Amino acid sequence: MERALTISELSKAYDKEPVLKSLDLEVPAGTIFGLIGPNGAGKSTLIGILTGLLDYSEGTITINGFEYTSSNEMKIKKSVASVLQPPLLFENFTSYEFVTYVCEMYRIDSSGLADKINSLFSYFEIEEFAHVKSKQLSSGSRKKLAFCAAILTNPKLLFLDEPFESVDVISIGRMKSILRKLKEKGTTIFITSHILEVVENLCDDIAILHKGQILAYLDAKSRRELEKDASLSEIFERYVDVKSVKDDLLNWL
Numbered sequence: 001m002e003r004a005l006t007i008s009e010l011s012k013a014y015d016k017e018p019v020l021k022s023l024d025l026e027v028p029a030g031t032i033f034g035l036i037g038p039n040g041a042g043k044s045t046l047i048g049i050l051t052g053l054l055d056y057s058e059g060t061i062t063i064n065g066f067e068y069t070s071s072n073e074m075k076i077k078k079s080v081a082s083v084l085q086p087p088l089l090f091e092n093f094t095s096y097e098f099v100t101y102v103c104e105m106y107r108i109d110s111s112g113l114a115d116k117i118n119s120l121f122s123y124f125e126i127e128e129f130a131h132v133k134s135k136q137l138s139s140g141s142r143k144k145l146a147f148c149a150a151i152l153t154n155p156k157l158l159f160l161d162e163p164f165e166s167v168d169v170i171s172i173g174r175m176k177s178i179l180r181k182l183k184e185k186g187t188t189i190f191i192t193s194h195i196l197e198v199v200e201n202l203c204d205d206i207a208i209l210h211k212g213q214i215l216a217y218l219d220a221k222s223r224r225e226l227e228k229d230a231s232l233s234e235i236f237e238r239y240v241d242v243k244s245v246k247d248d249l250l251n252w253l
Contacts (some may be wrong), residue, residue: 001029001030002026002028002029002030002187003026003027003029003062004027004028004029004030004031004034004063004064004156004157005026005050005061005062005063005188005190006025006027006060006062006085006190007023007024007025007026007059007060007061007062008024008059008060008061009022009023009024009058009060010022010023010024010046010049010058010059010060010061011023011057011058011059011231012026012042012045012054012055012056012057012212013057018150018212019042019043019045019212020045020046020049020056020211020212020213021060021211021213021215022059022080023042023046023057023209023212023213023214024214025207025214025217026189026191027184027188027190027205028204028205029184030186030187030188030198031183031189031200031204031205032179032180032183032188032189032191032203033188033189033190033191033203033204033205033206033207033209034191034192034193034199034202034203034205034206034208034224035190035191035192035206035207035209036192036193036196036199036207036208036236037192037208037209037240038041038210038240039124039194039204041209041210041211041212042209042211042212043161043192043209044085044161044162045130045190046083046192046209047082047084047159047161047190047192049061050063050159050190051080051084051159052073052077053084057075057162058077059250063076063079063080063157064079064080064156064157072186078106079155079156079157080152080155080156080157081106081149081150081155081157081158081159082150082158082159082160082162083143083146083147083150083158083159083160084146084160084161085161085162085163085165086142086200087133087142087145087146088146088203089135089142089144089145089146090127090134090172090217091133091134092133092134092135093122093131093133094125094130094133094134094245095129095130095131095132095134095137095142095145096117096121096130096131097150098134098149098172099117099145099148099152100113100117102149102150102152102153103149103152105159106153107156108152108153108154111144113152114118116152116203117129117148117152120151120152121148121219123174124144124147124148124171124174125171126141126144126145126148129141129145133236134164138166139165139166140166140167140171142164143167143244144163144167144171144175145161147160147163147175150180151182155187156186156187157187157188157189157190158182158187158188158189158190159190160189160190160191160192160193160195161192162192162193163175163191163193164193164195164198172198174240176198176201176202179201191203196232196236197232198234199232200227200231200232204219204220205217205219205220205223206218206223206232208236208239208240208241210239215239215240218220218235232246
C-alpha cells in the first residue's frame with residue numbers, strides 16, 4: 001500500500017525535555033487519518049515538524065515519496081497544505097486578499113478562481129468578511145478562512161491541527177463533507193483533534209499518541225473489532241490509562 005507519510009525514529013526535545021521519543025508512524029495514501037492524544041502528548045509539535053515550522057533532533061520523514069531534506073523541501077511543500085491551531089494568517093490582508101495570495105504562492109490557475117473563492121465563502125457563511133482584514137475576524141471565521149485557502153491549493157496531503165476548534169456545528173458538518181470529497185479525489189488528510197466523536201465518525205485509521213510515543217495504531221479492521229464492545233473514548237482511556245477521579249471530590253457543589 002502506498003504511504004503518504006512515513007516517520008521513523010523521530011525525536012524532539014524542548015530544553016532537553018523530550019516531547020517526541022523515537023516515534024514511528026505510517027499513514028496510507030488516500031485516507032483520512034486521525035491522531036488523538038491528551039493535552040501535552042506532542043500532537044501540535046508533530047504537526048509543526050511535519051509542516052516545516054519546527055526542527056527535530058533525530059529521525060527521518062518521508063512525505064509523498066520524498067524524504068524531508070533541505071533539497072526536497074520545496075517539492076514537498078508544493079503538494080502539502082495545512083490549517084494550524086491557531087491558524088497562520090496575514091493579519092493585514094483582507095480575507096479575499098489572503099486566499100488569493102496563498103493561491104498565487106501555490107501557482108494555482110487563476111481561471112475561475114474568483115468563482116471558487118466566492119462559492120467557498122458563501123458555503124461557510126463568511127462572504128460578508130471578504131473585504132475585512134483577517135485580524136478582525138472571530139476565531140471560528142479565521143479557522144474557516146484558513147481551511148478555504150488550504151483546500152484551494154489542491155493538496156496531495158492536508159494537515160489539520162484541531163480544525164474544528166472554535167467552529168460552529170453547521171460549519172463542522174460542511175468541513176467534514178468537503179474532507180470526504182477530497183478523500184474521494186485521492187487527497188490524504190491528517191487530522192489532530194481532541195473531539196473524539198468527530199474523529200470516530202470521520203477517520204479511517206486512528207493512532208493514539210501519549211507522552212511522545214504512538215501507543216496504538218487502529219486501522220479500520222481493528223477499530224471495527226474494538227468498537228463492538230467500546231466507544232473510541234473508552235478505547236482511548238484504556239490506552240492512556242486515564243486516572244480515575246472520585247465524584248466526591250466535588251461534594252461542595
